[in-house]
Amino acid sequence: LVHREYNDFIEELVSKFPHEKEGILKFYGICWKIFNSLNSLELKSLEEPLYLFGQFFKKPLECLTLAYYLPQNAGDIARKFIKDQQLLSFIDAECFIVSTVNALKTPMINASMVLCDRHFGGINYPVGGVGGIAVSLANGLVEKGSAIRYKANVTNVILENGKAVGVRL
Numbered sequence: 001l002v003h004r005e006y007n008d009f010i011e012e013l014v015s016k017f018p019h020e021k022e023g024i025l026k027f028y029g030i031c032w033k034i035f036n037s038l039n040s041l042e043l044k045s046l047e048e049p050l051y052l053f054g055q056f057f058k059k060p061l062e063c064l065t066l067a068y069y070l071p072q073n074a075g076d077i078a079r080k081f082i083k084d085q086q087l088l089s090f091i092d093a094e095c096f097i098v099s100t101v102n103a104l105k106t107p108m109i110n111a112s113m114v115l116c117d118r119h120f121g122g123i124n125y126p127v128g129g130v131g132g133i134a135v136s137l138a139n140g141l142v143e144k145g146s147a148i149r150y151k152a153n154v155t156n157v158i159l160e161n162g163k164a165v166g167v168r169l
Contacts, residue, residue: 006032006119013087023081027091030077034069034109035116037062066109074111075104 003009010028014021040062041055056063069077078091088103095106098114138148149169156168 004119006116009119017084017087020082020084020087023083024087026081027078028115030069030108031112031115033065034112035120037065038109038113039120069108069112072108073104074106074108075102077108078103 003012010024013024017024037059040059052063074091074095075088078088082088082091092102092104094115095101095103095111099106099110103111142148152169154167154169157164158166158168
């Protein structure tokens with residue numbers, strides 16, 4: 001069970017792993033540090049150098065925090081503070097739920113974003129999971145008269161009065 005309230009979540013986790021209290025507080029504390037750094041930035045394209053340069057001058061500490069954790073994964077960081085294999089398996093499972101890989105393969109920034117967001121206002125997933133969005137979009141397009149051709153290569157976008165109205169395969 002994951003509580004919406006962060007303190008309730010930590011309290012239950014510590015009650016199940018009292019010998020790991022310090023490690024739990026340190027690991028999830030780092031998650032919050034990263035989450036707050038992300039949350040303080042006006043998020044646009046992280047691949048755009050001019051945007052990042054501007055963000056660095058507005059929020060240098062937050063940007064340096066993200067740069068530090070960018071190459072790290074959640075599993076290595078968890079293992080710095082936590083030794084209990086059952087608790088590490090729980091963290092692996094949490095990461096797997098959000099990234100489909102264990103904590104050792106989940107970027108720390110991604111893990112922090114999801115593990116904290118649920119306590120910051122909650123994460124709302126669509127019925128049917130994230131894949132449900134694509135299915136709903138495809139169904140809506142078909143209902144409006146479009147045809148979906150999977151694995152077809154587009155060679156040209158057809159424009160009418162400056163608007164895309166179709167594609168040539």
